[in-house]
Amino acid sequence: xxxxxxxxxxxxxxxxxxxxxxxxGRFAVTAELNAPDSADPAEVYQNALVLAEVCDxxxxxxxxxxxxxxxxxxxxxxxxxxxxxxxxxxxxxDRNRIAIQGDLLGAAAMGVKNLxxxxxxxxxxxxxxxxxxxxxxxxxxxxRTARIMRDQGVFLSGRKLxxxxxxxxxxxxxxxxxxxxxxxxxxxxxxxxxxxFIQTQYCxxxxxxxxxxxxxxxxxxxxxxxxxxxxxxxxxxxxxEFMRTRVPGVWIPDEIVQRLAKTPKAQQAExxxxxxxxxxxxxxxxxxxxxxxxxxxxxxxxxxxxxYRAGLFPRRPQQGVTPEAPTDVSVPxxxxxxx
Amino acid sequence: xxxxxxxxxRAPGSEWLKDHPRFLEIAYDSSRRLFVxxxxxxxxxSPALTERFMRWxxxxxKGWIFNCxxxxxxxxxxxxxxxxxxxxxxxxxxxxxxxxxxxxxEVIPEMRCVWVQAWERxxxxxxxxxxxxxxxxxxxxxxxxTSAWINLVEGREVETPSGWGLARPHGAAGNAGRVE
Numbered sequence: 277x278x279x280x281x282x283x284x285x286x287x288x289x290x291x292x293x294x295x296x297x298x299x300x301g302r303f304a305v306t307a308e309l310n311a312p313d314s315a316d317p318a319e320v321y322q323n324a325l326v327l328a329e330v331c332d333x334x335x336x337x338x339x340x341x342x343x344x345x346x347x348x349x350x351x352x353x354x355x356x357x358x359x360x361x362x363x364x365x366x367x368x369x370d371r372n373r374i375a376i377q378g379d380l381l382g383a384a385a386m387g388v389k390n391l392x393x394x395x396x397x398x399x400x401x402x403x404x405x406x407x408x409x410x411x412x413x414x415x416x417x418x419x420r421t422a423r424i425m426r427d428q429g430v431f432l433s434g435r436k437l438x439x440x441x442x443x444x445x446x447x448x449x450x451x452x453x454x455x456x457x458x459x460x461x462x463x464x465x466x467x468x469x470x471x472x473f474i475q476t477q478y479c480x481x482x483x484x485x486x487x488x489x490x491x492x493x494x495x496x497x498x499x500x501x502x503x504x505x506x507x508x509x510x511x512x513x514x515x516x517e518f519m520r521t522r523v524p525g526v527w528i529p530d531e532i533v534q535r536l537a538k539t540p541k542a543q544q545a546e547x548x549x550x551x552x553x554x555x556x557x558x559x560x561x562x563x564x565x566x567x568x569x570x571x572x573x574x575x576x577x578x579x580x581x582x583x584y585r586a587g588l589f590p591r592r593p594q595q596g597v598t599p600e601a602p603t604d605v606s607v608p609x610x611x612x613x614x615x
Numbered sequence: 616x617x618x619x620x621x622x623x624x625r626a627p628g629s630e631w632l633k634d635h636p637r638f639l640e641i642a643y644d645s646s647r648r649l650f651v652x653x654x655x656x657x658x659x660x661s662p663a664l665t666e667r668f669m670r671w672x673x674x675x676x677k678g679w680i681f682n683c684x685x686x687x688x689x690x691x692x693x694x695x696x697x698x699x700x701x702x703x704x705x706x707x708x709x710x711x712x713x714x715x716x717x718x719x720x721e722v723i724p725e726m727r728c729v730w731v732q733a734w735e736r737x738x739x740x741x742x743x744x745x746x747x748x749x750x751x752x753x754x755x756x757x758x759x760x761t762s763a764w765i766n767l768v769e770g771r772e773v774e775t776p777s778g779w780g781l782a783r784p785h786g787a788a789g790n791a792g793r794v795e
Contacts, residue, residue, distance in 0.1 A: 369704075373753060395704060395711040398722045409704065416708040417753045424778045432753070434777030450712030455734040461748060462709050469750050470782070477712055524713030524721040 282499040289426070289472055290442040292389025293361040294333040297567075298473065298502040303560065304567030305588055306363060306475065306504060307331040307579050309355075311345035320346065320354045326576045328360050330583045330591055333390055335363040335475070335569070339370060341523060342402025349379055356387040363446065363475075364388045367396030372412035373421065377431055380422060384441030392446040392475060393418040397524050416469045419447055423470030445470050449503075450477040451488035452527035460491040463501070473502040475569040478519075480528045480551075482558045489562050498564030505559045508571040509578050510548035513537045549582055556586035629680045636696040636736040639680075640743055643692050647767070654768050669762035687758030688772050693746035695737030702729040707751040710734075752779050 280286070284299055297304045307327040312319035327334050336351035352362045364383045366376060380391070395415040399407045413421065421432050422445055429440040447466040451459050463474065479485050485505065492498055510516045510528075513536040520528040532551060539547040556568055568588075572579050583589065632639065657665040670685070677683035677698075681691060684700035690707065691698060699707050703722035710730035713721030718731045737747045752775040758766060766772040 395706065397713065398704060400722050411704045411706070412756075413753050414704070414706040414708050415711075416750055420750060420779070420782055421753075424782050428778065428781040430778045430781065432776045432778045434781070448712055450714075453712065453714040453716060454718045454728070455710065455714075455731050458709070458730075458734045465708065465748055465750060525711075527716060 280500075283472060283501055284499075289444040290389040292333070292444055294363070294390055294473070295444040297332045303588060304502070304504060305331040305583055305591065306333045306335055306567065306569045307576075308335045308337060308569070308571040308573075309351060310574055310576065311337055311340075311348070311351050313345055315346075317354050320351050321358065323576050324355055324358075324360055327579055330580045330589075331570070332567075332591075333361040333363050335365055335392065338365040338367045338394070338396070339402070340397070342369065342397045342399050342404070342407075344403060349383055352383055352388050353386050361390070362388055363390040363392050365392045365394060366418065367394045368411050368413050368415060368418055369396030369399065370407075370410055372410055373432060376413065376418065377421065377425065380425060380441055380443070381437070384443065389442070389444055390446060390473075391422055391443040392448065393422060393471075394448055401522070401524055415447060416465060419445060419466060419469040419471055444472050446473045446475060447471040448477065449474050450525050452477060452479070452481055452484055453525055456488075460488060460495055460497070463492060463497055464495055467497055467500045471501050473504065473566075475504045476506045478506045478508050478526050478528075478571060479555060479559060480532050482555065482562075484527075485559065486562055489564050493564050502566040503564060504567040504569045505562075505565050506569045506571055507552055507555050507559065508573065509545075509552040509575060509582060510536060511575060512541070512544040512548070513539075515548075545578075549578055549585070552582050553585045556582070556588070560586075625682065626679045629682070632680050633696055633732075633736065636740045639696045640692060640740050644742065650764055651768055654765070666762055666765060669764055670760070673762055673764065685760045685763075686754060687761040687763050687766055688755060689763035689767070690751060692743040693749060693751070695733035695735070695740065695747060697729055697733040697736055699729065699733070705754075706730070707754065709747075752776070 289295060294304060294306065307330070309320070309323050309327060312323065324334055334355060336348040336355065337345070338348035339345060348365050352364045355362045366379065371379070383391070393415050399405055399409050422443055424430060424432065425437065426440055426443055426445070429437050431437065449459065449463050449466070466474070489498070492503070510519070510532070513533060516528055516533045516536055519526045520533070535551065536544050536547055559565055559568065570579050570582060583591070654665070673683065674685060681698040682701050683698055686700050699705070703720065704711055710728060711721065714728045714731060715721065715724065718728055720726045720728045733747065737744050755774070758771065763772065
């Protein structure tokens with residue numbers, strides 16, 4: 277495969293905060309925003325506020341788990357307006373190529389700098405399994421389409437754009453599910469299609485990630501793309517069991533579940549956070565990992581504590597946050613008293 | 616039969632054939648060489664009949680062996696002799712992140728992931744093993760239910776949206792017409 281120069285020496289893609297942090301060599305932190313089941317913008321701001329202080333970009337999910345929530349583009353519109361750095365997640369499940377390309381232009385016009393191209397969880401796991409699957413493009417085709425729009429300034433059809441969108445292009449990777457030998461080569465394919473950064477699926481198995489990264493380094497891919505490892509706190513043993521059986525693509529080894537099972541119920545959430553912190557500390561040592569992506573489903577308030585305890589402070593808070601955010605968000609004690 | 620059962624069902628004997636991808640690879644190569652010669656004659660006699668005959672025979676043969684969905688843009692030789700259209704998400708570029716730990720499909724738990732099979736089989740191929748790593752263009756849905764063989768010879772199969780071919784190799788790209 278014809279690999280170009282290292283990604284850090286390539287021209288700036290969109291100039292957003294996440295890109296600048298990664299290019300500067302600092303360890304990046306992104307976090308996932310849980311899109312509300314609500315038409316109230318305050319709920320988006322409330323969820324984002326606790327994240328924005330501790331991370332370089334906030335991912336706005338696109339119907340995660342095939343459940344219906346506020347749209348990714350809606351969340352991005354609200355958040356970019358309030359000065360947050362967002363990652364616009366686009367899944368191929370719900371929209372065809374016409375709708376997606378239109379959304380990319382709309383997102384760029386609103387100031388979105390980062391795009392995450394996903395295949396998307398299947399409709400059968402969500403709250404509306406009767407829905408039609410679209411999958412007109414797959415994640416790699418979507419990635420390349422976005423790159424064509426950015427670099428060549430045309431739609432997929434070849435029709436010219438008067439102003440091309442500027443995006444820092446992201447893709448997902450899952451090193452923790454079969455076919456294991458293919459996963460690093462599939463990453464190479466995503467890099468070839470245009471990925472500038474990668475956010476992985478939840479990592480609960482560091483040895484597996486190490487194996488994967490060894491192969492990635494052998495292929496020279498860690499120089500071609502910024503890799504952020506996905507992490508997240510497990511709230512309880514029950515939550516761990518739910519995730520490993522019901523959430524597609526999440527691999528949780530038995531040791532982790534047993535560790536939670538041995539902990540008294542009242543302290544399981546704390547133990548889950550401790551596991552997450554340990555994961556981050558171990559992951560950070562792996563050569564080629566340039567950041568972490570924290571996915572704390574319905575536990576946004578835990579993210580700050582995890583980032584702090586993992587030794588990733590001090591971080592410069594996102595600028596321009598935020599005239600429209602509500603001021604009455606309750607702040608936990610430890611947050612106020614931390615240095 | 617539910618949709619999920621239909622997807623998981625495989626015709627008798629077809630699994631054995633697909634598990635000998637080296638044989639299928641040779642069969643593909645020789646059929647292509649033969650068809651390229653025969654097609655102009657067939658077309659000369661009757662284009663409409665040729666289309667009907669090819670559609671019927673592809674549906675029958677590829678339907679039996681590969682559970683073919685008649686997408687009209689056959690890339691079987693690039694995907695380990697495993698039809699990517701039988702993937703419930705119809706992915707053309709490899710497995711999604713939802714593959715189960717046992718190698719089965721996210722959507723149909725009783726079915727082995729199409730791409731896990733594609734990977735295993737491609738390892739046993741010679742001429743086209745590496746084609747698994749090619750970036751496949753978006754599907755042309757207008758070619759659904761047409762003959763992939765005829766599309767191949769006529770060059771319709773390799774036609775991509777005109778923007779698609781403009782992508783430069785990774786690393787060579789900058790922002791279009793911009794000065795940083």
